[in-house]
Amino acid sequence: MKTKKSKSAIIRIVIQIFFFLLVFMVSISKWLAEKGIKLPFLPEVSLHAICPFGGIETLYGFAATGSFIQKIHNSSFILMIIGILVALLFGAIFCGYICPFGTFQEWIGKLGKKLLGKRYNSLIPKKLDSILRYLRYVVLALVVYQTAITSKLLFQNMDPYYALFNFFTNEVALSAYIVLGVIAVLSLFIERPWCKYFCPYGAFLGLFNLFRVFKIRRNKNTCISCGKCDRVCPMNIEVSKKEAVRSHQCISCHKCTSEVSCPIKDTVVISTNKLSEEKEGVKVEA
Amino acid sequence: MKLKPQIAVFISIGIAVIGIALSMVLGLWTTESAKVPRRLSQSQTTVQSAAQGQGSGENQNQVQYDPMDIRGSYKFSEIGGLFKIPVSDLASAFNVKENAENFAVKDLEKIYAGASNEIGTGSVRLFVALYVKVPVDLTADTYLPETAVQILKAKGTLSSEEAAYVEKHTVKLP
Numbered sequence: 095m096k097t098k099k100s101k102s103a104i105i106r107i108v109i110q111i112f113f114f115l116l117v118f119m120v121s122i123s124k125w126l127a128e129k130g131i132k133l134p135f136l137p138e139v140s141l142h143a144i145c146p147f148g149g150i151e152t153l154y155g156f157a158a159t160g161s162f163i164q165k166i167h168n169s170s171f172i173l174m175i176i177g178i179l180v181a182l183l184f185g186a187i188f189c190g191y192i193c194p195f196g197t198f199q200e201w202i203g204k205l206g207k208k209l210l211g212k213r214y215n216s217l218i219p220k221k222l223d224s225i226l227r228y229l230r231y232v233v234l235a236l237v238v239y240q241t242a243i244t245s246k247l248l249f250q251n252m253d254p255y256y257a258l259f260n261f262f263t264n265e266v267a268l269s270a271y272i273v274l275g276v277i278a279v280l281s282l283f284i285e286r287p288w289c290k291y292f293c294p295y296g297a298f299l300g301l302f303n304l305f306r307v308f309k310i311r312r313n314k315n316t317c318i319s320c321g322k323c324d325r326v327c328p329m330n331i332e333v334s335k336k337e338a339v340r341s342h343q344c345i346s347c348h349k350c351t352s353e354v355s356c357p358i359k360d361t362v363v364i365s366t367n368k369l370s371e372e373k374e375g376v377k378v379e380a
Numbered sequence: 381m382k383l384k385p386q387i388a389v390f391i392s393i394g395i396a397v398i399g400i401a402l403s404m405v406l407g408l409w410t411t412e413s414a415k416v417p418r419r420l421s422q423s424q425t426t427v428q429s430a431a432q433g434q435g436s437g438e439n440q441n442q443v444q445y446d447p448m449d450i451r452g453s454y455k456f457s458e459i460g461g462l463f464k465i466p467v468s469d470l471a472s473a474f475n476v477k478e479n480a481e482n483f484a485v486k487d488l489e490k491i492y493a494g495a496s497n498e499i500g501t502g503s504v505r506l507f508v509a510l511y512v513k514v515p516v517d518l519t520a521d522t523y524l525p526e527t528a529v530q531i532l533k534a535k536g537t538l539s540s541e542e543a544a545y546v547e548k549h550t551v552k553l554p
Contacts, residue, residue: 102385109389143411161418164451168403168410176399180392187392308383348385365382 102353106191114194120144121259141259142247143167146188147295149174151249154242163245181302184364185309189289189296190347195255196289200328202281215285215330223330226291227343234294254288285328289345300342310339310350313369316361323350323362333362337369417449417462420514447508448516452486452501459485459504463512473507473528474499475553495551497523510546513537518545526550 123136132138142148148170152162162171177188189196207214218226237249250256250270254277257270280287289296303309312323314337323333329343333350348364349355356362363369383391403409445462456476460467471480474488485504492499502522509516510532518541524532529550532538538546 105386105389109393137411139411159418167412168408172399172403172409173396176396179399180395183395184388184392187389191389191392308381308388346388348388351385353385360382363382364385364388367381 102348102351106347109191110194110197110200113192114197117141117144117194117259122262125260125263139169140165141256142250143169144173145170145255146173146177147298148247149177150295150298151237151241151247154238155245158242163241163247165247165250177299178302181299181306183307185303185306185344185346186296186299187346188299189293189345193255193289193296195258195293196286196345198258199277199281199286199288202278203285203328206282206285209282214283215328217283229291230293230297233292234297237294249294285330286345290329290343296345297342300344303342303344304340308364308366310344310346310348311363311365311367311369312337312339313361313363315369316358318358320357322355322357326350326355417445417447417451420444420446444514447505447512447514450485450501450505450508452484454485454504455481456483456485457481459508463508465508465511469511469531470504470507473531474504474525475527492525492551495523495525495553497521497549497551499523499525499551503528507532510538510542511535516542518542521549523549523551526552 119133119136120139121141123133124138124140126133127138142165148166149172152166152171153174155161155163156171162168180187203214210217240248251267252273253270254274257266257274260266261271261274277288277292284290310333312333317334319334321334324331326349327333328347328349329341329345331339331341331344331350333339339350351362351364352359353363360369400409447463450459456467456470457480459465460470467480470476471483475491476483485501488503489498489500502520503524506516506522507524507528508514524546529546532546533543
């Protein structure tokens with residue numbers, strides 16, 4: 095069953111690389127198009143046009159005036175609706191597989207893991223960490239409020255994702271570069287610091303973990319409490335103490351599941367139903 | 381019902397692909413603005429017509445766009461077409477010497493990077509509003525290059541209040 099676990103992990107890496115390169119190429123394509131150079135097969139669209147968070151930012155303006163705020167287009171709104179549909183089914187799977195800024199932090203984190211070993215991703219005291227986890231809702235509220243009263247995309251000036259994929263243009267504010275640099279350094283010590291403490295879109299999608307259809311569930315009858323699911327979780331969720339993961343922090347990366355890390359078959363799974371009385375067929379993965 | 385992680389992610393990507401394809405088929409998928417500013421309200425249009433000395437003439441039936449909704453991505457040719465302003469006037473007003481038709485408003489910041497006050501999208505909005513006689517907010521501080529002020533004065537349509545405002549908000553060019 096080792097190959098199955100590898101398959102899920104490899105598929106995730108391939109998807110992450112694909113979306114990282116896609117967003118990067120779209121950004122380059124737009125930049126070159128403004129200089130009169132057209133790349134084949136790539137659309138000349140701005141990053142705002144393919145960012146689902148733009149739809150959330152313009153929601154108030156759309157409800158109030160029927161039009162989108164500056165730089166936001168129909169496509170952002172459609173992607174927001176798609177994002178909500180997917181989150182209703184699977185939670186914040188966008189964060190775990192697709193978001194290229196999450197991938198960027200994860201890649202830097204691999205270096206951090208090598209440097210810090212077991213201390214990586216466990217440096218912040220638990221009590222402080224648990225409070226800081228709600229900071230991203232403050233960011234979400236501020237971004238939505240500021241966008242509503244100014245009708246401008248002010249978040250762009252602080253957005254490290256925008257800075258990362260537009261670093262070669264002159265459209266990035268110094269403040270966004272600073273945030274990007276800080277997040278890159280923090281990623282050496284903490285796994286996905288932007289996702290955990292600041293990301294407003296992650297905050298929004300995380301809410302769907304409370305009532306998503308397909309939850310990550312642990313079968314307490316077959317679980318051997320080895321704690322591996324806890325150790326692999328990038329968001330420090332204690333999966334081994336839950337029957338269903340409802341944490342607003344879960345990014346649905348599926349690293350905790352029996353398909354990827356859990357050594358016991360069918361113990362941590364994606365399921366609609368409660369896993370309670372499954373005792374038979376307990377197999378320890380090689 | 382149980383799902384493997386890869387099935388969950390393929391379903392998610394599938395929903396996204398189908399959603400985008402469907403919106404394309406329905407003509408809803410647009411990745412750039414139509415570059416049509418919002419329309420002025422009836423009261424603003426009435427003020428504009430009165431200022432131009434027109435009654436219930438032909439001009440009132442024309443669509444009147446709001447200059448305050450001009451965006452940085454608009455080109456001078458687009459503004460000229462929407463607001464019936466000669467591109468040559470826009471180019472002269474903002475000292476755009478070459479390829480004025482394709483000049484994007486957001487690029488003004490490059491030309492006026494060293495100016496004492498910001499000349500940018502807000503300046504174009506103000507210029508267009510005063511040019512086409514749309515009521516403007518004279519409490520905000522928006523600056524115009526002196527060439528733009530000269531064009532507005534030469535038109536002779538500024539009210540005394542507007543003339544005093546632009547006089548106070550003129551950026552002298554080196």
